[in-house]
Each structure stands twice: as C-alpha cells, then as structure tokens.
Amino acid sequence: xxxxxxxxxxxxxxxxxxxxxxxxxxxxxxxxxxxxxxxxxxxxxxxxxxxxxxxxxxxxxxxxxxxxxxxxxxxxxxxxxxxxxxxxxxxxxxxxxxxxxxxxxxxxxxxxxxxxxxxxxxxxxxxxxxxxxxxxxxxxxxxxxxxxxxxxxxxxxxxxxxxxxxxxxxxxxxxxxxxxxxxxxxxxxxxxxxxxxxxxxxxxxxxxxxxxxxxxxxxxxxxxxxxxxxxxxxxxxxxxxxxxxxxxxxxxxxxxxxxxxxxxxxxxxxxxxxxxxxxxxxxxxxxxxxxxxxxxxxxxxxxxxxxxxxxxxxxxxxxxxxxxxxxxxxxxxxxxxxxxxxxxxxxxxxxxxxxxxxxxxxxxxxxxxxxxxxxxxxxxxxxxxxxxxxxxxxxxxxxxxxxxxxxxxxxxxxxxxxxxxxxxxxxxxxxxxxxxxxxxxxxxxxxxxxxxxx
Ligand SMILES: Cc1ncc(COP(=O)(O)O)c(C=O)c1O
Numbered sequence: 001x002x003x004x005x006x007x008x009x010x011x012x013x014x015x016x017x018x019x020x021x022x023x024x025x026x027x028x029x030x031x032x033x034x035x036x037x038x039x040x041x042x043x044x045x046x047x048x049x050x051x052x053x054x055x056x057x058x059x060x061x062x063x064x065x066x067x068x069x070x071x072x073x074x075x076x077x078x079x080x081x082x083x084x085x086x087x088x089x090x091x092x093x094x095x096x097x098x099x100x101x102x103x104x105x106x107x108x109x110x111x112x113x114x115x116x117x118x119x120x121x122x123x124x125x126x127x128x129x130x131x132x133x134x135x136x137x138x139x140x141x142x143x144x145x146x147x148x149x150x151x152x153x154x155x156x157x158x159x160x161x162x163x164x165x166x167x168x169x170x171x172x173x174x175x176x177x178x179x180x181x182x183x184x185x186x187x188x189x190x191x192x193x194x195x196x197x198x199x200x201x202x203x204x205x206x207x208x209x210x211x212x213x214x215x216x217x218x219x220x221x222x223x224x225x226x227x228x229x230x231x232x233x234x235x236x237x238x239x240x241x242x243x244x245x246x247x248x249x250x251x252x253x254x255x256x257x258x259x260x261x262x263x264x265x266x267x268x269x270x271x272x273x274x275x276x277x278x279x280x281x282x283x284x285x286x287x288x289x290x291x292x293x294x295x296x297x298x299x300x301x302x303x304x305x306x307x308x309x310x311x312x313x314x315x316x317x318x319x320x321x322x323x324x325x326x327x328x329x330x331x332x333x334x335x336x337x338x339x340x341x342x343x344x345x346x347x348x349x350x351x352x353x354x355x356x357x358x359x360x361x362x363x364x365x366x367x368x369x370x371x372x373x374x375x376x377x378x379x380x381x382x383x384x385x386x387x388x389x390x391x392x393x394x395x396x397x398x399x400x401x402x403x404x405x406x407x408x409x410x411x412x413x414x415x416x417x418x419x420x421x422x423x424x425x426x427x428x429x430x431x432x433x434x435x436x437x438x439x440x441x442x443x444x445x446x447x448x449x450x451x452x453x454x
Contacts, residue, residue, distance in 0.1 A: 014095055016049040017059050023176035024048060026295065031266040032259065032279070038292035042269060042279075043177065045299050050091045051084075052300040053173075057196055058088030060168035061157040062096065071155050073097070078147045078154045080104065080132040080140035082193065082227050083112035084300055085159050090119035101154070103143035105130055107378045107452035108226055111304045127377075127452055131193055131229045134160065134236040161238035165196035166203075173197065174204025177295050183208065187294035189215045189282030191228045191274045192248075195239040197297055202244055216248040217281030222451050224253045224308060224379055225273045227299060249281040254443075256280060257312040260302065270301045273308060311379065314413050314440040348421055349436040350408055352445050358406070359383070365406035366399070370417050371439070377452040381442055384410060389420055396427060407432040414438040 003011045005022045018024045024047040029040045045053035065071035077093055078101040079086060086102040093100040100121045104113070105128035117123050128139035136142060141160070148156035159165050177185055188205050190198040195216070202214035221230045231250060234240045242248060259276030263269045275298035286294045302309070310317045350358075350365075358365055359382075367384035369376050376386040387395050389411070399407065407429055409417035417434040424432040435442070443449060 012095070013049050014059065014092070017055060018048055018176065019172050020175040020179055023180055026177070026180045027269065029263075029267055029269075029279075032262045033283070035286075035288040037290045038286055038288045038294060040279075040283075040286065040294045040296065041181070042263075042271070042275070042296050042298045043173075044269070044271075045297060046270075046301040048088075050088045051304075052088065053197060053297060054084035054299075055088040055091075056168040056172055057159060057162075057165040057194075058085060058092050060171075061159065061162050061164045062089070062092050062098075064162075064164035064167075065155060065157060071098070071157075074153065076101065076151075076154050078103070078144045078156050079159065080144045081159075082131045083108050083116065083304070084227060086116050086121055086123075087112065087119060089157075090116060090121040094120055101144075101147065103132075103140040103147075104128070105132060105140060105452055106374065109305055109307050110374065111306060112226070115304075129233065129452060130224070130226050131233060133233060159194050159196065160236075163239075165194055166200040166239050169197050169200025170204045171200075173201040173297075174208075177201065178205060178208050181293050181295065184291075184293045185209075185212060185295050186292050187213045187215060187282070187286050189217065189278055189286075189294060190297040191225075191278040191281075191299065192216045192218050192234055192240065193228045193237075195234070195237050195241070197299075199239050199241050199244060201297075206244070213246045213285065214244065215282050215285045216242070216245045217278045218248060218250055219256070219277060220250055220252045222449055223256075224311070224451065225256050225277055226305070226308070227274050228277060247285045249284055251277045251281045253312070254446075257309075261313070264302060269298070270303070271298045272300045272302045272305050274299050308378075311375070311412075311440070312443075314438075348433055349414070349418065350433040351436050352441050352447060355381075355408055355435055355442075356447055363406065365408045365433075367408045367410060368399075369410045369439070370420055371411050375412070375439075379439065379443065379449050379451050381410060381439065382448055382450045389416055392420060392423060399424070399427075399429070403428045404431055405429070408435055409433070410435045410438055410442075412438045413440050 025044045026041040033040050048055035076099045081102050090100050102121045103124040106125040132140035134141050144156050148154045198216045205212040219225045219228050219230050256273050256277035259280045260273045263271040278296050282296050369384045369386045370389040409420050411417040414437045421432045421434045
C-alpha cells in the first residue's frame with residue numbers, strides 16, 4: 001500500500017506529523033462560548049503522533065540540526081523540557097537512533113516524567129520551575145548547557161532560542177490554519193511557553209492578512225500549568241516577541257482548570273489545562289460579531305495531568321488529593337480518626353483565614369506540610385517546611401524544641417494532618433493544630449502559594 005494521507009495510511013509513524021496537507025483537526029466550540037455570531041475553533045494538537053504541539057518542533061529542530069551538520073550518527077541529544085518537547089524528541093530520537101537526556105523540574109507531573117522514561121529518555125530530575133527557568137544555576141537549562149559544553153558528543157537543540165522552533169510553526173501550524181479556515185481566520189490565540197507557537201504561527205498569518213489579531217496568553221506567577229510561563233518567566237525566552245502580538249493577557253490557575261473541566265464535560269473535548277488557559281484569555285479579545293473566526297491552540301490532552309487534576313479538584317479523588325497515596329485509610333488511621341472525632345476539640349484545627357492572619361503576626365506558627373515531597377514541590381504554603389508524614393517519627397528533631405511553640409500541620413484536605421497532630425501531642429507538643437481543608441482549601445481561598453524553584 002502507498003502512503004495516502006486522505007485515507008490516513010502512513011509508511012511510518014513520522015508520516016503522521018502534521019503539515020498543510022495533513023493538518024491537526026479544527027473543532028468548533030459550541031457550549032462553553034458565550035457568543036451568537038463569532039465562531040471559535042480549537043486546534044487539537046494531541047492529534048500529532050506523540051501527543052502534543054511540541055512534536056512539530058522536535059521534528060523540525062532535529063531536521064534543521066542534521067542539515068547544518070551539528071547532529072548526526074554517534075551524537076547524543078540533551079534538552080531541558082517541561083515534558084512535551086522531551087516526549088516528542090524522545091520518539092524522534094528513537095526513530096533516528098539518537099539517545100536523549102532530559103533534565104527537567106521534579107515538579108512536572110509524574111505522568112510526563114514516567115512516560116518520558118518509558119520512551120527511553122535519561123530523565124534527570126532537578127529543583128526548577130515547571131517551565132525551566134533560564135537563570136537558575138541548578139536548573140534544567142543550566143544542566144543541559146553544562147552537558148553540551150563539557151561533552152562533545154552531546155548536542156543541545158535549545159528550544160528556548162532555536163529559530164527552528166518558531167519556523168516549525170511558521171511552516172506548518174500557520175499554513176494549516178490558513179487553509180483550514182479558507183483564509184477567514186480573524187483571531188489567533190495561543191498560550192505562551194517558549195513562544196514558538198505564537199510567534200511562528202502569528203507571523204505567518206499576519207503576512208497573509210495584516211489584520212489578523214494575535215493574542216498571547218500567560219499564566220499567573222506561581223502557577224500550576226505545565227508547559228506555559230508567567231509574564232516574569234517570558235522575559236527569559238528569546239522567541240518571545242511581544243511587538244508581533246496584538247494583546248497579551250494573564251489567566252489564573254483556577255480559571256484554567258475550571259475551563260479545562262468545562263471543555264471536557266460540556267464539549268466532550270479531552271483538552272488539558274493549558275488549553276483552558278488559552279481559551280479563557282483569548283475570549284477577552286474576541287468580539288461577538290459576524291465574520292469573526294478565532295482559532296485557539298489546544299496543546300495537549302488531559303490524560304497527562306491526572307495528578308494535577310487530583311490537586312485542583314480534590315472532591316473528585318479525595319484519597320489521592322490528601323497526598324497519602326492510599327486508596328483508603330488503614331484500620332489504624334480509621335481508629336485515630338474516630339478517636340479524633342470523639343474528641344471534637346475545636347482547638348485542634350485552624351481555619352485558613354486564621355492561619356493566614358497568624359502568619360503575618362510576630363509569633364508565627366511553625367507550618368509543616370506532611371504530604372509527599374513531590375506534591376509539596378508542586379504547590380505549597382509559603383514558608384512551610386516539608387516532612388512527609390511517614391518520616392515524622394524519624395525527623396522529630398526538626399520540630400521546635402519548645403513544647404509550647406505553635407505548630408500547624410498541613411496535608412491535601414486536612415484529614416491526615418489531623419491524625420498526626422495526635423502523634424505530636426504524644427511527643428508533648430501542646431499547641432499543635434491541623435489546617436482545616438488543607439492545601440486545597442488554602443488554594444480555593446486564593447491564598448498565596450509557592451511552587452518549585454519559586
Ligand atoms: C502543554 C503546553 N501548552 C503550551 C505550550 C506553549 O507552547 P510554546 O512553547 O510554543 O510557546 C507548551 C509548550 O511546552 C505546552 O507543553
């Protein structure tokens with residue numbers, strides 16, 4: 001059989017990489033859009049062969065480096081990534097016989113880190129922000145640069161400054177949208193990470209039609225949306241060219257996850273959180289007028305973000321959200337919980353508002369987050385320290401010496417931290433309490449948080 005894109009028959013998986021003749025789908029949004037006249041289309045990038053918009057740049061950066069002669073037989077790839085570029089590169093590397101090393105932030109969802117290893121990449125986990133921070137000396141970008149500089153076999157394609165990233169979108173994403181909308185596109189919207197998507201696609205579309213509006217969407221500081229950057233982090237990306245965009249706008253983590261939820265529930269579109277972010281931001285600049293055709297990039301699907309969803313929708317999966325990793329509390333825990341309920345002592349818990357206030361006071365409580373280190377790295381209460389609950393007995397020396405010191409224990413939803421207040425009481429601490437509702441309630445109330453590297 002011959003390759004035939006119309007019949008969707010391909011000679012190999014790389015034939016599935018999108019192009020003007022073989023585009024990713026554009027799907028009209030019908031329910032989450034408050035419009036009568038304007039048409040909003042989502043471009044579903046998980047229809048690329050390795051599951052994300054980044055497959056385009058992985059293929060193009062490798063092709064470009066081979067053409068320049070910097071990459072060839074015997075060479076090894078090293079690339080800092082927030083996940084999707086690594087996943088695409090790992091598969092292109094497998095197809096072409098290269099090895100790949102991916103230094104990345106330990107805060108990246110477990111799903112992405114696991115699959116990256118499964119695809120064959122040598123994953124090096126580091127203390128960095130979700131999207132690697134160029135200035136961080138111990139971060140993923142610095143690590144990749146050190147490897148590429150000190151070991152001559154290694155090649156770093158560097159998606160943050162490689163024009164082949166931007167050109168992948170200029171040559172594929174832009175022409176696809178132009179053809180798919182028959183030249184009718186009026187607005188182009190994308191979330192911003194390296195900014196390859198927005199700059200490359202926006203540039204192509206504006207060359208075709210000067211009045212196409214280009215809208216770039218970024219996340220709030222300390223966000224929990226893998227793949228995209230906050231305004232502060234954007235300044236560090238060489239492909240960020242704000243003079244080529246008409247608008248940029250900030251979206252919160254909460255807004256992004258809520259829209260992601262609505263896309264899945266109401267549109268039956270399996271979009272991930274950065275798709276929700278792009279849509280929320282983009283709609284602020286799209287008027288409801290006849291003739292308006294907006295295209296929003298949906299970078300990847302929701303399946304890579306199960307652990308993030310547990311954090312942001314703790315009611316959906318309470319056992320996981322509590323950070324204990326267990327499906328159900330053990331007998332011992334049930335006993336403790338009953339005992340605790342029986343005590344019904346209101347002084348054993350502290351409400352979010354009260355903790356927030358007491359953190360401003362002189363005699364600040366000593367806040368201990370008892371969740372797994374991974375969850376703590378992703379999102380935490382500022383100035384809290386991390387002692388995972390099963391380590392408390394061995395790490396008792398890290399608690400204050402003063403048995404009167406105010407201590408607040410924190411977990412995902414305030415259930416397991418409650419149990420451990422009893423343990424601390426058994427050690428003689430008289431002023432120990434558990435945060436009611438845990439980190440979930442802290443986030444829900446819009447209190448400040450910190451994430452890895454922040
Ligand atoms: C999930 C996700 N959304 C959005 C983006 C942003 O795309 P770009 O890097 O082209 O700005 C990325 C990039 O990694 C991503 O992984």
